[in-house]
Amino acid sequence: MGDSFLTFLLSEIELCLNHRQGFLHVKDFNKENGNPGSLLTNVILQTSGSQNGGEPLSVIQKAEFRQWIEYISIYGHLLQNSSSSQPVLKELNDVLCAKSFFTSSSYPTIIDAVFYGILHKIMSSITFQEKEQYVNLSRWFNTIQHDSIVRRSRSMVTFSKNTLYT
Numbered sequence: 001m002g003d004s005f006l007t008f009l010l011s012e013i014e015l016c017l018n019h020r021q022g023f024l025h026v027k028d029f030n031k032e033n034g035n036p037g038s039l040l041t042n043v044i045l046q047t048s049g050s051q052n053g054g055e056p057l058s059v060i061q062k063a064e065f066r067q068w069i070e071y072i073s074i075y076g077h078l079l080q081n082s083s084s085s086q087p088v089l090k091e092l093n094d095v096l097c098a099k100s101f102f103t104s105s106s107y108p109t110i111i112d113a114v115f116y117g118i119l120h121k122i123m124s125s126i127t128f129q130e131k132e133q134y135v136n137l138s139r140w141f142n143t144i145q146h147d148s149i150v151r152r153s154r155s156m157v158t159f160s161k162n163t164l165y166t
Contacts, residue, residue, distance in 0.1 A: 064103045068111045076118050085122050089134050092119075096136035100143070108144055116144045116151075123157050131159060 057065065078084040092115075095102070102111045123131070123141050131138045142159050145151050 061103065065111060068102055072114060072118065079118050079122050082122060082125060089137060093134040093137040096140045101140070108147065112144055113150045116141065120154050124155065128160050
């Protein structure tokens with residue numbers, strides 16, 4: 001994973017956590033600190049209890065968070081370029097076929113906020129026809145972008161309510 005994507009990912013997580021938790025600084029990563037996935041996992045798991053009604057995360061919830069953090073750290077950089085993003089978008093679309101959010105069926109978590117930040121550029125640039133190919137991902141993205149805390153100063157991405165292409 002490139003250092004520029006890691007810097008982008010850490011700043012995305014920091015912004016999400018700052019809005020949800022108050023000030024938290026996570027940019028103290030350097031190559032000597034070890035695996036960036038470990039840093040991301042520790043930061044997110046330590047601050048995610050409030051997303052669960054203040055209750056500690058269950059073992060299953062922690063495993064899901066770790067799974068998505070690892071996924072983001074491995075494949076997230078592919079979402080910065082439209083030519084390399086298609087397989088990842090398809091996979092995320094398939095995941096969201098049976099659920100409303102990445103780690104919860106009823107409410108978004110920090111994982112959803114991080115994915116939103118990573119996906120915003122690509123979702124802003126793809127056509128309506130491409131958005132229709134990823135109907136589940138588009139539904140999820142449109143839901144998440146209506147949370148002004150998650151969206152922050154980013155522009156709203158337009159989706160068509162009618163099927164335009166068959």
